Amino acid sequence: MAAAEGGSSARDQQNTKKSSAKETGVDVWPSGEAHDHMTFCVFGASGDLAKKKIYPSLLALFYEGRLPKSFSVFGYARSKMTSEEFRERIRMSLGCRIDAKENCDEFMEEFLKRCEYVHGNYDEGADFEKLDQEMLKTEEGKKAMRVFYLSIPPSIFVPVAQMSSRYVQSKTGETRVIVEKPFGRDLESSRALTKALAAELSEKQTYRIDHYLGKELIENLTVLRFSNIMFQPLWNRNYIRNVQINFSENFGTEGRGGYFDNYGIIRDIMQNHLLQIMALFAMEEPASLDAEDIRDEKVKVIRSIRDIDIDNVVLGQYKGKTSGSNVFPAYLDDETVPKGSNCATFAAIALFIDNARWDGVPFLMKAGKALHKRGCEIRIQFRHAPGNIYADKKSKPISRGGGGTAGDSSNAQCNELVIRIQPDEAIYLKINNKVPGLGHKMDRSILDLTYKSKYSVGELPDAYERLILDVIHGDKRLFIRNDELEAAWKLFTPLLETIESENIPPELYPYGSRGPIGAHYLASRWNVRWGDTN
Incomplete structure (x- = not known):
């Protein structure tokens, strides 16, 4: 009043x-x-x-x-x-x-x-x-x-x-x-579509939209990397042990099986959304914020990714589950899905970028439907501190009592930076910290920037709002160029052809679970533990 x-x-x-x-x-x-x-x-x-x-x-x-x-x-x-x-x-x-x-x-x-x-x-x-x-x-x-x-x-x-x-x-x-999207099903169909569109429209007129690139945290990714000097020396193979890009939905196809079965989780999510996120994450600093400078660097990253080995791929398909009075249908229970389909509703892939910055660092992608939660995030797990005295398992208990031991194996946890794209947009850093008191007990603490808590902006703009506005402005930074699309399909088409020609059966996993067990074996092969298991 x-x-x-x-x-x-x-x-x-x-x-x-x-x-x-x-x-x-x-x-x-x-x-x-x-x-x-x-x-x-x-x-x-x-x-x-x-x-x-x-x-x-x-x-x-x-x-x-x-x-x-x-x-x-x-x-x-x-x-x-x-x-x-x-x-x-x-x-x-x-x-x-x-x-x-x-x-x-x-x-x-x-x-x-x-x-x-x-x-x-x-x-x-x-x-x-x-x-x-x-x-x-x-x-x-x-x-x-x-x-x-x-x-x-x-x-x-x-x-x-x-x-x-x-x-x-x-x-x-x-x-x-x-x-x-989708911009074709494979390299050949993508090339045919690109050629047909190019006959009518110039590349300058064409805006290939991937709505994930319009999300707030993706837009902020380059700001985080290139405007904070503390991250610049850390963003490489010397300090980063692995990178995880995880996407999950807590629902199945729900009557859209006809469309989904024609594409599968790799085409629907990985070849576009997650690969674009990976390229923005791993690219070198562009000469400017000009659209062509940014897209030049993204293309370099995609072209540097090693050919995908089928042994570094896990496929899954959700099966039905009954919990009390609730019945969760299997993928094959969807009437719009062809009978006996081997279409993957889950995939986990280990990728490697063969350049000086990322040589040897595993980039693990994971995407699936009918999982235990809905979300999309990037997890950067850093290497252990060299010569970490707190990870010495042979240390004797602290004599002052009540504080645990300096050699507790839990103290050896590495730092982890998490960029949560959806839901509840956030950036948080996990650090090792001493619990207050006379003892020497350590804890893993979180430095948390949750957008809803920090910024009084109400609901964040939808990705489509940002991208439509960019089209009006003629800003193509967040849109996919034709050579970028070509490089993405060159990477994934051989894998897709192998899966389909050999009719590789997916591993079944229960509706609402964390996915097939094979995904954990894949991660352990590269000495990685999935970070989104909570």
Whole structure:
């Protein structure tokens, strides 16, 4: 009440700022570019990705004043409906991420007014000409940039790219196209897709999106590495014993088995998400933050990874489990999964980067469905302190009593830096520390930076918000270049061909477990213990 009497509160000021942004717009165009309007078109607008991620992200960017003053959003799909019917369909999925939710409805209504829908086929030029005419109406003769989001199955990427290029490219400004993964199934299909898209779109226009690269902790990875001098001398084989990149989901395919069985966990998660994280983690410091400088360094890392040995791979598939009255189905119980499928729902792989910085350091990747928890993290386990007197098992007990022994084997634990990407974003460092008191008992303590505790930012922006905004700005740092994609498929295609040609059966593991036992044998082969077992 005091705030109301003495002037506007912080929230009032924030709302005033938001309202001002909506009314006047903000200049979000990169310097050197002059557009008067942005037209954003979602192909596959009736699908789940559009409803759950793309449209809510656009609303959040609008609320935050990040979109141009003049913009329109088009949805395009085969489903027949009017623009009004489409607005009502997506309205229910437009939640408010932002903190000041009192005026969310106002912004939502304003956003929906800018949303249009056109139905048509994906290979009919006349339908795309109709879409172009509708776009021209909202652009009103202004110099317009058009952004196309291909939220569609890979099988129709090429015809949509062809039709868009021929009939719907901006006549007055730039055209940018966002391509959603998967980018092929192997090296050959990826090359064919890249060649077909290149015939219609330049590499400059093409944005291959991997939403994991838009997550807050991935964006912070280069900041952590290159702006903190304490980490720079440690980030190499001399101090780091192993690196673990772990991804887990606590649910199965749940009716999406038809899609998943065609790709499997290695294609779905490892070849893109986890490999991209590894490349950002291991790359050399780029010459600048320019997109091409960063992507040059990532490509070097991927090209330096040693060919994958099948003996360094463990495959798993979840089986059913009954716990009390709860029944958890096996992968093969999913009616959308082909009978008797050997598709892996879990994989663990040991990778090695053959360069001067990382020679001999095992990078262990692990990804799986129907595991004991949901999460994604990077774990960096450092080497033991050389000549560590506290790890001397022959030391005698401390005479002052009550403090344990200096030679307790638990004291020999190495330091570990953990970057938790999801959920509950955090960075924390495990160190050995003396327990306060007269004794010499040691403990493993955690220096913890949990984002929710440190920063009063409410809910963090969704990865799609960051990436869509980067497309608008023309910033390609977090998007995958064609030679980067080529290098990734060159690495994984021989492994995938071996698995499929030999029909290697996966090891079964119970739904809700930590995965197959073979993953622990793989880690122990390289003197590593998985750090995410808690």
